[in-house]
Amino acid sequence: VTLSAAESALDDLEAKRGDKYPIVIKSWRNKWFTLSTYFKYPEYVRTAIYTxxxxxxxxxxxxxxxxxxxxxxxxxxxxxxxxxxxxxxxxxxxxxVQNWSLTLSQLTIHFEGRLDDHIDL
Known part of the structure; x- marks a missing residue:
């Protein structure tokens, strides 16, 4: 749900399965900056992204x-x-998609100018 919860879950995963899946854990750690940008969006936007x-x-x-x-x-x-x-x-x-109009407005804010050619707001 939050960035800190995700980091904690990744730590727990590493403690529990790190010896079995070291390459996966290392990959997630190396790419954590990119993966964690997901949490800067509100929950309804994240739902539309991962659905x-x-x-x-x-x-x-x-x-x-x-x-x-x-x-x-x-x-x-x-x-x-x-x-x-x-x-x-x-x-x-x-x-x-639930809350699509709200999600669309947030995507327009986060990605200013990128949706202008595709959507009339």
Whole structure:
């Protein structure tokens, strides 16, 4: 939830599993400055950043479409199948990101000028 809690959890992980996963712990320690920038955002922004449900839903749809197919004549035929499938699947997606307007305003503040070409605020 907080930067200090994350640092404490990393210390606990190192104490508990550091001998089994020393390379992972070392990598996290070396990149902690980059990883910890996540905590400068409010919690609702962090939720939008780490939520992967939408991405997982897309992957699930792609797997459903392709798992029963033996092969594709070419790459274009695969892309057409995925495109048609994603259009059909997107009709059922109705769950918006919670606090999206608040999250969007915070992202606009944190990344000033980067969203101007994409969003009318």
């Amino acid at each position: 992967t449900n939408a991405v997982e839903a897309v992957h699930r749809q792609f797997r459903k479409l392709t798992k029963t197919k033996g092969g594709f004549a070419n790459e274009n035929s695969l892309l057409k199948l995925l495109y048609a499938g994603i259009l059909k699947a997107s009709e059922r997606w109705s769950h918006p």
